[in-house]
Amino acid sequence: MTVSALTSSQAVAMLRAASGTREPVRDTAIVAVCIDAGPHRHELVALRRRDLDPAHGLLALGSGATRRAVRLSATTVAAVLASTSTDPGDPLLQSRSGRPFTDRVVHEQLLTVSSLAGLGHWVAARNLRRTFIAAAARKYPLAVAMRLTGHGSRPFPSATIEQAIDAQVTPDWTSVLDDLLAQEARRLAA
Numbered sequence: 001m002t003v004s005a006l007t008s009s010q011a012v013a014m015l016r017a018a019s020g021t022r023e024p025v026r027d028t029a030i031v032a033v034c035i036d037a038g039p040h041r042h043e044l045v046a047l048r049r050r051d052l053d054p055a056h057g058l059l060a061l062g063s064g065a066t067r068r069a070v071r072l073s074a075t076t077v078a079a080v081l082a083s084t085s086t087d088p089g090d091p092l093l094q095s096r097s098g099r100p101f102t103d104r105v106v107h108e109q110l111l112t113v114s115s116l117a118g119l120g121h122w123v124a125a126r127n128l129r130r131t132f133i134a135a136a137a138r139k140y141p142l143a144v145a146m147r148l149t150g151h152g153s154r155p156f157p158s159a160t161i162e163q164a165i166d167a168q169v170t171p172d173w174t175s176v177l178d179d180l181l182a183q184e185a186r187r188l189a190a
Contacts, residue, residue: 004127005134008183010119011035014128015177017117026101027109029083029093032076034110034125036177037061038132038149041103041125047092049084052077057175066150073175135176 006014015035018027033044043061051060057072059080072080083093091100107124114123129149136145174182 005130006035006123006127008180008187010117010123011128011131011177011180012184013117013119014113014123018113020116021109021112023096023109025079025082026093026095027113029076029079030106030109031113031128032079032177033059033072033093034128035131035180036072036076036175037070038129038136038176039125040129040150041106043150044093044106044125045091045101045103048088049086049090049092050088051092052080052084054081062150068148068150070148071173071175073177075181076175076177131180132176135179139179 014031015028018024018031021027030044033039033047037059039047039061047059047061052058053060054077057074057077058069059072060067060069062068080092084090085094085098094100110124110128111121115121117123133145133149136148139145140148
C-alpha cells in the first residue's frame with residue numbers, strides 16, 4: 001500500500017474541516033501538529049505540555065536517537081495552546097473534558113476530518129507525516145529533512161543535527177503548515 005502525501009489543497013481542507021467536528025479545538029490541534037511536525041501517532045499521544053516551548057514555537061518529539069525539536073507555525077502553537085492545560089506534566093492535546101486520548105482516537109478523528117474535508121475516509125497520521133516529510137524535503141537537504149522527521153535508525157553526524165536546528169532559526173524560515181497555506185493561497189489567486 002502506498003502512503004500518499006496530501007497536496008496543499010487537501011492539507012488546507014483538512015485543517016478547515018477540523019473546525020467542524022464535535023471537538024473542533026482538539027481536532028484542529030491534532031491536524032495542525034500532524035501537518036506541521038510530522039509525528040508518528042504514538043509520538044503525538046505521548047506529548048506532554050512541557051514538550052512545547054510556545055515562546056519559540058518549538059515542539060520536542062520522540063526519544064533517544066529520534067529525539068528532535070521542530071519549530072511550529074504560530075497557527076499550530078495557538079491551536080495547541082487552546083487544547084492544553086498549563087500543567088507541564090499534562091498531555092499536550094486533550095479532549096474538552098481534559099482527558100488525554102489514545103492513538104486510536106487520533107486515527108478515528110483524522111478519518112472523520114478527512115471525510116468532512118471531502119477527501120473520503122482515508123487520511124491517517126501516516127499521510128500527514130508523509131506530507132510533512134515531502135514539504136521538509138523540498139526546503140532542506142535530505143539529511144536535514146530526515147533528521148527533522150526523527151529518522152534515527154542510523155546515527156546522524158552532529159553536523160546534520162546542527163543543520164536541522166539551524167535551518168529552523170534562519171530569518172527566512174517558514175513552517176511546513178505556513179508553506180502549504182501559502183501554496184494554496186497562490187493556487188487560488190492564479
